[in-house]
Amino acid sequence: MTEKLSDTGRATMLAPLLENGWEMNAAEDTLCKTFEFADFTEAFGWMTRAALWAEKWNHHPDWRNVYKTVEVKLTTHDVGGLSALDAKLARKLDSL
Amino acid sequence: MTEKLSDTGRATMLAPLLENGWEMNAAEDTLCKTFEFADFTEAFGWMTRAALWAEKWNHHPDWRNVYKTVEVKLTTHDVGGLSALDAKLARKLDSL
Numbered sequence: 001m002t003e004k005l006s007d008t009g010r011a012t013m014l015a016p017l018l019e020n021g022w023e024m025n026a027a028e029d030t031l032c033k034t035f036e037f038a039d040f041t042e043a044f045g046w047m048t049r050a051a052l053w054a055e056k057w058n059h060h061p062d063w064r065n066v067y068k069t070v071e072v073k074l075t076t077h078d079v080g081g082l083s084a085l086d087a088k089l090a091r092k093l094d095s096l
Numbered sequence: 097m098t099e100k101l102s103d104t105g106r107a108t109m110l111a112p113l114l115e116n117g118w119e120m121n122a123a124e125d126t127l128c129k130t131f132e133f134a135d136f137t138e139a140f141g142w143m144t145r146a147a148l149w150a151e152k153w154n155h156h157p158d159w160r161n162v163y164k165t166v167e168v169k170l171t172t173h174d175v176g177g178l179s180a181l182d183a184k185l186a187r188k189l190d191s192l
Contacts, residue, residue: 040147
């Protein structure tokens with residue numbers, strides 16, 4: 001079962017992400033980060049790898065691509081805020 | 097050379113697009129359309145095909161994907177508004 005992150009979960013899971021360029025929107029309870037690449041092929045290649053993980057985990061980002069930039073917003077609609085799935089996808093996006 | 101669309105170009109090239117679900121933002125001089133698909137794999141599969149054309153033509157959309165929805169915005173930064181390239185890419189996106 002996916003659940004909204006508890007205070008403890010936030011402290012342990014979100015802290016390393018916030019140190020790695022992710023920003024929280026407290027009002028929306030979302031995690032956001034802008035990824036910059038060398039060009040469009042690098043940006044879209046990264047999105048393609050990310051898309052395979054998102055589909056595999058059935059957890060999809062809200063993302064906008066403008067040439068070599070990808071703005072990502074993560075949240076879990078089913079729980080109305082951040083869940084462990086968002087932290088997991090954020091870590092994967094950082095690692096790709 | 098890419099040039100900003102003339103009034104004649106707008107009448108001939110944009111009219112059929114506006115009849116096909118595209119909307120003009122006159123202030124920004126952009127063309128926008130939201131594409132809806134059955135699910136994420138259909139949406140991202142379509143984006144992947146579109147990306148190949150965008151890269152081939154070196155003309156890239158500003159687009160946002162949220163699960164099965166893709167919001168597209170087209171403009172030509174080099175000319176500060178719409179050009180024939182935008183109409184060409186819009187027609188391709190409709191045909192994919």
